[in-house]
Amino acid sequence: xxxxxxxxxxxxxxxxxxxxxxxxxxxxxxxxxxxxxxxxxxxxxxxxxxxxxxxxxxxxxxxxxxxxxxxxxxxxxxxxxxxxxxxxxxxxxxxxxxxxxxxxxxxxxxxxxxxxxxxxxxxxxxxxxxxxxxxxxxxxxxxxxxxxxxxxxxxxxxxxxxxxxxxxxxxxxxxxxxxxxxxxxxxxxxxxxxxxxxxxxxxxxxxxxxxxxxxxxxxxxxxxxxxxxxxxxxxxxxxxxxxxxxxx
Amino acid sequence: xxxxxxxxxxxxxxxxxxxxxxxxxxxxxxxxxxxxxxxxxxxxxxxxxxxxxxxxxxxxxxxxxxxxxxxxxxxxxxxxxxxxxxxxxxxxxxxxxxxxxxxxxxxxxxxxxxxxxxxxxxxxxxxxxxxxxxxxxxxxxxxxxxxxxxxxxxxxxxxxxxxxxxxxxxxxxxxxxxxxxxxxxxxxxxxxxxxxxxxxxxxxxxxxxxxxxxxxxxxxxxxxxxxxxxxxxxxxxxxxxxxxxxxx
Numbered sequence: 001x002x003x004x005x006x007x008x009x010x011x012x013x014x015x016x017x018x019x020x021x022x023x024x025x026x027x028x029x030x031x032x033x034x035x036x037x038x039x040x041x042x043x044x045x046x047x048x049x050x051x052x053x054x055x056x057x058x059x060x061x062x063x064x065x066x067x068x069x070x071x072x073x074x075x076x077x078x079x080x081x082x083x084x085x086x087x088x089x090x091x092x093x094x095x096x097x098x099x100x101x102x103x104x105x106x107x108x109x110x111x112x113x114x115x116x117x118x119x120x121x122x123x124x125x126x127x128x129x130x131x132x133x134x135x136x137x138x139x140x141x142x143x144x145x146x147x148x149x150x151x152x153x154x155x156x157x158x159x160x161x162x163x164x165x166x167x168x169x170x171x172x173x174x175x176x177x178x179x180x181x182x183x184x185x186x187x188x189x190x191x192x193x194x195x196x197x198x199x200x201x202x203x204x205x206x207x208x209x210x211x212x213x214x215x216x217x218x219x220x221x222x223x224x225x226x227x228x229x230x231x232x233x234x235x236x237x238x239x240x241x242x243x244x245x246x247x248x
Numbered sequence: 249x250x251x252x253x254x255x256x257x258x259x260x261x262x263x264x265x266x267x268x269x270x271x272x273x274x275x276x277x278x279x280x281x282x283x284x285x286x287x288x289x290x291x292x293x294x295x296x297x298x299x300x301x302x303x304x305x306x307x308x309x310x311x312x313x314x315x316x317x318x319x320x321x322x323x324x325x326x327x328x329x330x331x332x333x334x335x336x337x338x339x340x341x342x343x344x345x346x347x348x349x350x351x352x353x354x355x356x357x358x359x360x361x362x363x364x365x366x367x368x369x370x371x372x373x374x375x376x377x378x379x380x381x382x383x384x385x386x387x388x389x390x391x392x393x394x395x396x397x398x399x400x401x402x403x404x405x406x407x408x409x410x411x412x413x414x415x416x417x418x419x420x421x422x423x424x425x426x427x428x429x430x431x432x433x434x435x436x437x438x439x440x441x442x443x444x445x446x447x448x449x450x451x452x453x454x455x456x457x458x459x460x461x462x463x464x465x466x467x468x469x470x471x472x473x474x475x476x477x478x479x480x481x482x483x484x485x486x487x488x489x490x491x492x493x494x495x496x
Contacts, residue, residue: 015374060375090374126263126338127308127379
């Protein structure tokens with residue numbers, strides 16, 4: 001019997017449609033709760049499952065990372081299949097590995113990457129309705145792309161932070177930001193050392209205003225400099241957002 | 249007030265996940281029934297809605313065509329928005345136009361095109377679970393592609409026809425057939441003058457057997473020549489199938 005405690009890291013993919021986000025809350029079903037219960041089923045332990053990102057209700061993940069400490073003697077390589085056998089089909093454990101005891105999914109993260117899908121066609125898509133933001137009016141993708149350069153690099157992103165969030169510093173470094181057209185999809189990708197609360201969705205809401213001609217690309221610089229949330233666009237809806245990578 | 253009867257053609261997109269297929273049946277919800285009820289809501293008429301293809305439960309459509317005769321005076325260009333306003337989000341009317349009175353969505357069709365998506369990765373995809381067939385074992389896509397040439401052209405496709413279907417002739421002409429890899433997706437496309445019942449799904453089940461090494465590409469020719477359903481592979485599941493085009 002194994003008595004050494006292990007720190008197990010899970011790589012997780014999920015469809016957030018039917019969940020109230022990652023974080024455990026009362027009276028609603030969440031991803032963290034569902035996986036914690038699955039771990040209990042296979043280990044009989046009540047673990048503290050630490051996620052790298054607290055995704056909101058309706059947001060999806062192609063690569064979420066979470067870790068927990070356990071005394072179980074289940075071999076690490078068997079953990080994904082063991083968990084998948086008790087998890088619903090909209091949550092899949094893609095990988096599991098053992099890390100140093102001081103590894104922490106959130107605090108050890110050195111960067112994150114998100115994708116946001118806008119569906120730009122007169123009529124909405126029945127297939128993509130839970131995986132994109134439908135915008136009927138034609139978007140000027142070139143102008144949207146032009147606005148991205150103002151957001152690249154290290155800035156105070158206060159203008160793109162939802163009120164009510166308590167973080168020490170509003171300064172983040174955007175390492176990569178891009179926009180491409182793929183059929184009716186307009187696909188936005190952003191990578192940074194970290195993100196403020198709702199930062200990706202407020203950036204998307206703002207560049208959509210550029211695409212609709214409500215504001216000019218250069219206005220995005222002014223919004224950033226203002227550090228004023230009221231200057232930026234509305235928060236894009238959650239269902240277009242995908243957490244795609246965590247860097248350590 | 250308009251008194252001329254019109255023959256209205258609808259172009260429809262739908263997510264088949266929550267429907268028991270196209271065709272009206274007792275005690276279950278179908279696409280045909282849902283659209284017929286929507287037409288009743290906006291016209292107050294009980295129309296006979298004729299679909300080009302009776303898609304099975306769980307099968308999706310990116311381009312289904314259906315027509316109905318009506319005395320309504322709603323302008324044709326306003327019909328999509330009027331119907332979409334009363335339809336659920338998983339059915340969208342993309343277009344409507346007026347046709348000659350003798351146009352019939354099914355009998356007038358000169359060809360159809362389908363796409364089938366296989367998701368080929370060790371773990372299933374939470375996002376694509378209702379839109380693909382998950383196959384864990386690695387598929388040899390090159391060998392699958394090699395087998396397609398035997399299916400191209402005019403043949404008796406009895407071996408790829410579900411039993412119980414009553415059609416006059418089992419001869420069909422496959423005008424285009426292809427397979428490509430797109431990330432974890434293996435995307436099969438087929439166009440023919442028409443299809444026998446479950447023909448696309450039985451072809452996919454058979455070429456997957458080629459991809460898994462259970463049979464050789466040349467065996468597909470033998471299966472075709474046998475005209476025996478028992479020789480072919482199993483019927484691939486419905487959720488990977490998309491009706492993508494009807495030609496007139």
